[in-house]
Amino acid sequence: GAGVSQSPSNKVTEKGKDVELRCDPISGHTALYWYRQSLGQGLEFLIYFQGNSAPDKSGLPSDRFSAERTGGSVSTLTIQRTQQEDSAVYLCASSPNTDTQYFGPGTRLTVL
Amino acid sequence: KQEVTQIPAALSVPEGENLVLNCSFTDSAIYNLQWFRQDPGKGLTSLLLIQSSQREQTSGRLNASLDKSSGRSTLYIAASQPGDSATYLCAVSSGYSTLTFGKGTMLLVSP
Numbered sequence: 182g183a184g185v186s187q188s189p190s191n192k193v194t195e196k197g198k199d200v201e202l203r204c205d206p207i208s209g210h211t212a213l214y215w216y217r218q219s220l221g222q223g224l225e226f227l228i229y230f231q232g233n234s235a236p237d238k239s240g241l242p243s244d245r246f247s248a249e250r251t252g253g254s255v256s257t258l259t260i261q262r263t264q265q266e267d268s269a270v271y272l273c274a275s276s277p278n279t280d281t282q283y284f285g286p287g288t289r290l291t292v293l
Numbered sequence: 294k295q296e297v298t299q300i301p302a303a304l305s306v307p308e309g310e311n312l313v314l315n316c317s318f319t320d321s322a323i324y325n326l327q328w329f330r331q332d333p334g335k336g337l338t339s340l341l342l343i344q345s346s347q348r349e350q351t352s353g354r355l356n357a358s359l360d361k362s363s364g365r366s367t368l369y370i371a372a373s374q375p376g377d378s379a380t381y382l383c384a385v386s387s388g389y390s391t392l393t394f395g396k397g398t399m400l401l402v403s404p
Contacts, residue, residue, distance in 0.1 A: 185336070214391070223297070224382070224394040237391070272336060280325060282392065284336035 183207065185285035187273050193291045194263055202258040202288045206275030213256050214282060215248055219269040227271075230256065263292045295320045295387050299395035306373055307403055314368040314398045316383030321361050324386040328357050328368050331380045331397070340381075341368070373402045 186205045194200050206213050215227040226240040230250040241247070245263075250256040260267055270289050274282040296319045306312055316326075325344045329337040341350045341357040343366070349358040356369040370377060380399045384392040 216392075216394075221396075223396040224384075224392075226391050226393070229391055240391075274337075281327070281339050281342055283339070284329075286334075286336045 185273055185275050185283055187271075187285040187288050189288060190286065191289045191291075193293065195293050196265060197262055199259065199261045200263055200290065202260075202271050202290070204256045204258070204273030204275075204285060206254065206256070206273070207277075207283055208254075210275035210277050210283070211253070212276040212278075212282075213250055214274045214276075215256070215258050216272045216274065217242075217269045218272060218287070224272065227258070260290075263290075265292050268292045295323075295385060295393045297383055297385055297393050297395035299381075299383055299398050301398055302396065303399040303401075305401045305403065308373060308375060310373050310402075311369070311371050312373055312400075314370070314381050314383075314400070316366040316368070316395055318364045318366075318385050318393075320387060321364050322387060323361065326357075326359055326366050327384045327386070327392070328355075328366075329382040329384060331382055337382065370400075373400075375402050375404050378402050 188203045211232045213230040216224045218224045228248045229237040245261045248258045270287040272287045274284045276282045298317045300315045327342045328340045331337050343350050343359040354371040359366045378401050380397040382397045384394045
């Protein structure tokens with residue numbers, strides 16, 4: 182079956198611009214996660230959605246970062262006024278339970 | 294705050310060797326531990342998941358062990374193949390499934 186998909190696969194933007202990254206989870210998965218993988222760093226948790234509960238935003242690095250999940254399915258991660266340190270691979274994962282997470286291929290963001 | 298460390302950061306071996314990747318974590322109050330594989334430009338693939346009550350899990354040539362009290366896990370790869378070349382990531386779950394990752398071990402298996 183279809184896995185987690187993310188778009189775009191690559192995004193190059195200028196400093197100060199806003200960007201939107203999209204994640205389509207596996208159908209039926211109630212949990213959705215966003216992570217960031219910076220060069221030389223491990224994966225960093227950003228935000229977690231579970232069903233209709235309020236999201237856990239504890240990993241968002243600044244108020245320039247926000248995320249939404251519409252209808253319990255597709256999620257959008259928005260970064261406002263991008264900075265060069267935002268350059269990273271942004272990974273989305275979904276899960277049907279509290280165990281295995283299934284990851285998408287990621288979006289590589291480059292801020293010039 | 295949970296911290297996960299992986300040793301070595303990189304490893305290069307000839308085909309056929311058995312090898313061990315190490316993972317340590319600072320807070321033993323974990324829910325489970327997972328080993329992932331990441332190929333360049335691709336997402337993560339889950340290899341093995343060990344619940345906190347378990348000691349090891351096996352899948353094919355892979356065996357992962359967990360010693361929760363000492364905060365350590367090892368991933369054993371038997372009879373390595375060039376196709377095993379990838380970055381291996383260890384991650385622990387300490388609650389409602391949010392994962393804390395190590396920085397990974399980059400493995401290169403040469404033919």
